[in-house]
Amino acid sequence: MPRVDASSRVRFDGHWRAELNDYVIALAWSPDGKRIAAAAVSGEIRVFDASGEVAPVTLPGHAMGTNALDWHPDSTRLASIGQDGKAVVWDVQTGQAVHTLKTGASWGERALWSPKGDVLATAAGKLVRLWNAHGEQIREFSDHASTVADIAWKPGTDHLAVGAYGGAVIWSASSAEPIRKLTWQGSTLKLCWSRDGSVLAAGQQDSSIIFWDARKPEPSMMWGYPTKVRELAWDRFSKYLATGGGETVIVWKFGSKGPEGTKPIQLGAHQDLLTTLAFQQRGDILASGGQDGVVLAWLPGKREAPLGGLRGIGAVSHIVWSPDDRYLAIGDDQGSVMVTEIVPE
Amino acid sequence: MTTMTDTRVPVTVLTGFLGSGKTTLLNRILTEQHGKRIAVIENEFGEVGIDHELVIGADEEVFEMNNGCICCTVRGDLIRILGNLMKRRDRFDYITIETTGLADPGPVAQTFYMDAELERHLRLDGIVTVVDAKHIWEHLDDSDEAQEQIAFADVILLNKTDLVATADLDRLEARIHAMNAAAKIYRTQNTVVEMDRVLNVGGFNLDRAMEVDPKFMEPEYPFEWSGVYDLQPGIYEWVMGEGPDPAMQACLLPLSGSDDKARAALVERAVITFSDADHKLTQGGLLTPGETLAQLVLNEQGETRFKVQIDQAGLYTLFTEHHPDEFSAALFNGEARLAAQFTREYKPDHEHDEEVTSVGITVPGDLDAEKLNRWLGNLLRTQGQDIFRMKGVLSIQGQAERFVFQGVHMLFDGRPDRPWGLELRHNALIFIGRNLNRAQLNEDFRACLA
Numbered sequence: 100m101p102r103v104d105a106s107s108r109v110r111f112d113g114h115w116r117a118e119l120n121d122y123v124i125a126l127a128w129s130p131d132g133k134r135i136a137a138a139a140v141s142g143e144i145r146v147f148d149a150s151g152e153v154a155p156v157t158l159p160g161h162a163m164g165t166n167a168l169d170w171h172p173d174s175t176r177l178a179s180i181g182q183d184g185k186a187v188v189w190d191v192q193t194g195q196a197v198h199t200l201k202t203g204a205s206w207g208e209r210a211l212w213s214p215k216g217d218v219l220a221t222a223a224g225k226l227v228r229l230w231n232a233h234g235e236q237i238r239e240f241s242d243h244a245s246t247v248a249d250i251a252w253k254p255g256t257d258h259l260a261v262g263a264y265g266g267a268v269i270w271s272a273s274s275a276e277p278i279r280k281l282t283w284q285g286s287t288l289k290l291c292w293s294r295d296g297s298v299l300a301a302g303q304q305d306s307s308i309i310f311w312d313a314r315k316p317e318p319s320m321m322w323g324y325p326t327k328v329r330e331l332a333w334d335r336f337s338k339y340l341a342t343g344g345g346e347t348v349i350v351w352k353f354g355s356k357g358p359e360g361t362k363p364i365q366l367g368a369h370q371d372l373l374t375t376l377a378f379q380q381r382g383d384i385l386a387s388g389g390q391d392g393v394v395l396a397w398l399p400g401k402r403e404a405p406l407g408g409l410r411g412i413g414a415v416s417h418i419v420w421s422p423d424d425r426y427l428a429i430g431d432d433q434g435s436v437m438v439t440e441i442v443p444e
Numbered sequence: 445m446t447t448m449t450d451t452r453v454p455v456t457v458l459t460g461f462l463g464s465g466k467t468t469l470l471n472r473i474l475t476e477q478h479g480k481r482i483a484v485i486e487n488e489f490g491e492v493g494i495d496h497e498l499v500i501g502a503d504e505e506v507f508e509m510n511n512g513c514i515c516c517t518v519r520g521d522l523i524r525i526l527g528n529l530m531k532r533r534d535r536f537d538y539i540t541i542e543t544t545g546l547a548d549p550g551p552v553a554q555t556f557y558m559d560a561e562l563e564r565h566l567r568l569d570g571i572v573t574v575v576d577a578k579h580i581w582e583h584l585d586d587s588d589e590a591q592e593q594i595a596f597a598d599v600i601l602l603n604k605t606d607l608v609a610t611a612d613l614d615r616l617e618a619r620i621h622a623m624n625a626a627a628k629i630y631r632t633q634n635t636v637v638e639m640d641r642v643l644n645v646g647g648f649n650l651d652r653a654m655e656v657d658p659k660f661m662e663p664e665y666p667f668e669w670s671g672v673y674d675l676q677p678g679i680y681e682w683v684m685g686e687g688p689d690p691a692m693q694a695c696l697l698p699l700s701g702s703d704d705k706a707r708a709a710l711v712e713r714a715v716i717t718f719s720d721a722d723h724k725l726t727q728g729g730l731l732t733p734g735e736t737l738a739q740l741v742l743n744e745q746g747e748t749r750f751k752v753q754i755d756q757a758g759l760y761t762l763f764t765e766h767h768p769d770e771f772s773a774a775l776f777n778g779e780a781r782l783a784a785q786f787t788r789e790y791k792p793d794h795e796h797d798e799e800v801t802s803v804g805i806t807v808p809g810d811l812d813a814e815k816l817n818r819w820l821g822n823l824l825r826t827q828g829q830d831i832f833r834m835k836g837v838l839s840i841q842g843q844a845e846r847f848v849f850q851g852v853h854m855l856f857d858g859r860p861d862r863p864w865g866l867e868l869r870h871n872a873l874i875f876i877g878r879n880l881n882r883a884q885l886n887e888d889f890r891a892c893l894a
Contacts, residue, residue: 122531140531164528182528205501206524224503245505245520264507264520286507286520304523304559305509305516320510326560372560416531432531 103384103443105401111394111409112440114426115151119143123430125167126417131174134191135419135428137436138165144179146191149421151438156194161185167209172216180207186221188234198234202226209250213257218272220259222247227261229272240270242277251290251299260299262287266318267301267311281311283318289329293337298353300340302328308342312353319359321351325372332376334383339364339399341385343373348387350399366397368405375417379424384441386427388415394429396441409439452567453530454538456643457552459593460574461545461583465603469574469635469642470542476639480537483529485522487544500525504544506551514829515854518555523562530565538643539566546589549596550832553648553852570647573597573627574635577616578607584619591800594620595832595876596852597627598647605631625802626835626874650848650859666718667763670711671784672699673775675760680752680777682731682762684742687771691741692764693722696733696752699759714763725750733760742771759785800832803882805889808870810841812894819892820856828854830880836873839864841894849873 103109121139128135128149135147142165144158161181169178171188176197180186184205188198204224211220218237219230224246229238245264252259257272266283267290286304293300300310307322308331321342330343340351340358348366351358371390378385384406385397392414395405413433420427429437456473460466474482484499502521509516522541529536543552549571556568573593583590594600600620605613617629628645630637646652684692695717699710713735722739725731730751731738742748752775754760767789768774775782816838824831835850849858875885 121533124528124531140528141533164532166528245507246503246524248520248524264505283510284508285510286518303510304507304518304520307510434533 103382103398103406105398107398107406108444109384109396109407110442110444111396111407111427112442114438114440116435116437117145117147117151117155119145119434119436121434122432123416123434123436124165125179126419126428126430126436127168127170127177128419128421128428129170129174129177129191130172130422132422133174134170135436135438136168136170136177136191137428137430138168138179139434140164142181144168144177144189145436146177146194147436149426149438156191158189158194161187161207166207167211169211171212172214178210178212178219180210180221180223182206184223186210186219186223186230188219198230200228200230200234200236203228203239204246206246208247211250211252211259213252213259213272214255215257218257220250220252222250222261225263227259227270229259238270238272238275240268240277243268245286248286248288249290251292253292253299254294254296256296260290260292262290262301266309267299269299281318283309285309288327289331291331291333291340293333293340293353294335295337297337298333298340300331300333300342302331302342302344306344308340308344310340321358321363324349330373330376330387332378332385334378334385334399335381339378339385341376341378341387341399343376343387346370346372346389348373348376348385348397348399350385352400364399364403366399366403366405368395368408369393371414374415377418377420377427379420380422382424384424386418386420388418388429390414392431394418394427394439407441411435411437450567452565453536454567454569454644455526455556456538456540456569457549457571458540458542458574459545459547459549459571459597461576461579461590463579464545464574464576465601465632465635466542466574469572469601469637470540472635472637473540473639473643477538477643481534482538482540483536485525485539485541487542487547500529502541504547506548513854514550515554515852516558517551518558519551522552522555523559526562526566527559530562545593548589548592550592550853553596554855556648557852557855557857568648569643570598570645571596572599572601572642572645574601574603575616575620577602577604577613577631580616591623591878592832594623594627595800595878597624598645599642600624600627600629601635601637601642602629602631603635604633606633623800623802624833624876625804626833626876648850648852648857650850650857650861665711665790666715667693667765668790669767670714670761670763670788670790671768671775672759672761672786673782673784674758675754676757677754678777680754680775680782682740682750682752682775683773684740684748684750684768685772686742686745687766687773689766691724691739692766692771693718693737693739694731694762694764695735695737696731696760696762697735698733698756699761710761714761718763718765800876800878801880801882803875803877803880803885804873805836805875805886806870806872807890807893808868810839810869810894811871811892813840813842815892815894816840819888823888824851824854824856827877827880831875831877833876834874836871837861838871838873839869 119139121141124140125138142160144160163182202223203226207223289302306324324344328344350364369389413431417430505520722737845860
């Protein structure tokens with residue numbers, strides 16, 4: 100796509116739109132760009148053709164509700180997890196469940212493929228289980244102070260960060276013992292590794308963020324957010340960390356100085372709490388979505404006003420970029436899934 | 445957020461020890477409210493199973509925050525489950541949360557004020573505590589959980605009353621009332637209770653912050669006893685034996701009218717009289733009706749007799765600092781011992797010095813906003829951990845509206861309410877907490893008057 104700079108504007112060019120039967124709780128674009136999977140909070144999962152031209156495939160999902168989705172790197176399989184305590188690996192061609200995995204608790208929170216795709220991690224209750232390609236459990240990590248809220252594979256490695264009350268624990272798929280315990284008194288809600296793997300950021304229930312920088316001995320805390328922080332996104336250079344926790348997008352700049360002791364970039368235009376943030380894979384545009392039903396595109400560090408925006412229908416629940424950075428998929432609280440092209444002008 | 449247009453889903457928290465009957469109550473709610481969609485969050489699989497379409501298990505995960513502030517302590521499991529429930533299209537009419545007997549209600553209540561997402565969609569309606577009237581005695585003294593569940597409650601069901609003698613129930617109710625004077629207490633068998641007594645009680649609703657039965661707001665009286673006598677003109681004798689103190693304050697006030705209103709007005713006059721300087725009376729001294737406070741000084745040994753002079757026939761009320769029984773005291777007409785027509789005690793019979801108590805303060809007049817802020821800020825900072833609940837209505841100088849407030853630990857929720865209009869401007873508030881200093885709270889509050 101053409102370069103976007105501070106003098107640019109972008110247009111949101113509606114592409115297609117479809118409906119689920121409930122709040123879009125998970126939204127994922129397949130790595131090959133061909134499909135978009137969306138889950139309704141009440142359970143239904145639909146796999147859409149990204150072009151919008153082929154009818155979607157509906158998967159039964161999870162009886163009590165689906166909580167999370169993740170595409171396998173090869174884009175043929177989709178993992179889901181839900182409140183029936185199960186994780187399921189689906190073959191998206193046939194719509195059949197390939198593996199049905201017992202997560203060990205009644206409420207499955209996250210399912211996430213390792214970067215190589217050889218391991219699936221599931222988080223349910225205090226348990227994190229790792230499964231191999233045959234659906235066989237290879238590890239169980241249980242040393243967590245509370246229900247696991249989020250998990251995140253460190254880019255390019257088999258290291259898995261597990262966030263719960265009390266900070267985060269770094270495990271490895273090749274070891275039964277934790278690699279590192281990142282202790283913090285507080286409740287971690289969301290984890291996000293910088294793309295170079297040097298910094299792990301954690302959004303907290305107590306309206307703050309913590310980050311552990313591999314180059315520094317102690318974690319840092321950034322506070323002053325109006326509410327809990329669940330929206331985190333790193334840019335491609337691991338230089339900017341965009342955070343939510345309120346109506347204003349707060350962007351911390353990582354560099355030789357800071358972010359400790361620096362003033363963050365503040366991007367304000369939303370009229371209600373932010374719900375989701377996503378940076379492009381190879382571009383610099385940050386997309387933000389909020390309870391106000393608005394999606395905005397930003398160029399943090401270069402421009403304070405939005406590049407452009409889109410008013411949706413309901414409160415935005417998720418935004419994901421297409422792998423080629425040309426499109427945004429947007430989910431909302433009414434069950435709508437929209438795909439829109441981001442066109443520089 | 446105004447309560448007029450409050451469409452948030454109400455949440456009732458059920459607490460009580462295992463076996464108290466709270467699961468029976470929950471089943472009763474589900475059965476009797478069958479037209480409504482009720483979500484149940486259950487932390488304990490109790491003695492009775494729940495037969496319901498939506499029961500979600502939770503783990504009572506208490507999250508303390510990095511700043512160490514107790515008011516930031518929340519229940520992570522509830523945030524996760526309720527956050528998810530609120531996303532669903534098929535909304536619930538009501539949510540009930542059943543906690544275990546070991547749960548601290550503080551973090552449960554605070555969760556609804558500390559999480560913006562939940563606060564937007566949910567309204568904490570009330571904390572209902574079910575008490576096993578037979579077995580609670582074992583826990584009242586030494587279980588922090590039992591004490592706190594009573595202290596936090598908006599509604600307390602004294603359950604299994606069929607297993608307990610009435611006198612024991614009275615004792616239990618008095619004791620629980622001394623701990624939490626703001627809660628409504630109902631006696632139940634099998635938790636049979638009208639649903640509107642446990643649901644939609646508005647326990648955290650500012651509009652209903654002062655819907656506390658006035659008698660629950662009794663201040664600390666300077667006297668312990670009053671007796672009403674029907675007297676004719678003449679000289680009577682008030683005879684006292686030896687007692688625990690060398691002297692006792694008393695006053696005699698004529699009573700006009702015998703309805704509750706007249707009695708209440710008389711009690712107020714007595715409170716004012718008792719705040720005046722007293723004058724000493726010794727053996728043979730004359731006690732006359734009117735708003736003067738006498739200090740009845742006893743002889744070192746034996747009986748002491750005081751004269752009581754009545755000029756007009758009528759009803760008179762004698763207010764005494766201590767209970768007359770402590771001095772074997774009585775009123776005599778010649779040799780005839782007179783019985784009071786009506787007596788009242790002003791202090792509950794404390795068998796225990798409760799750690800957990802209620803302190804009610806009622807003071808007429810206006811408050812200085814700045815003094816009040818400073819005092820309340822300091823109070824919550826230093827004693828917020830021990831203050832479980834508070835609520836009340838305040839009269840702030842220069843403000844036409846009543847100021848209503850309620851709070852949990854250090855969380856304070858308040859706003860101007862309707863104008864005072866013709867109503868006498870006054871302050872009425874209650875604190876429920878542990879190790880509260882009643883005299884200090886009263887004194888410090890009065891110091892905030894403008």
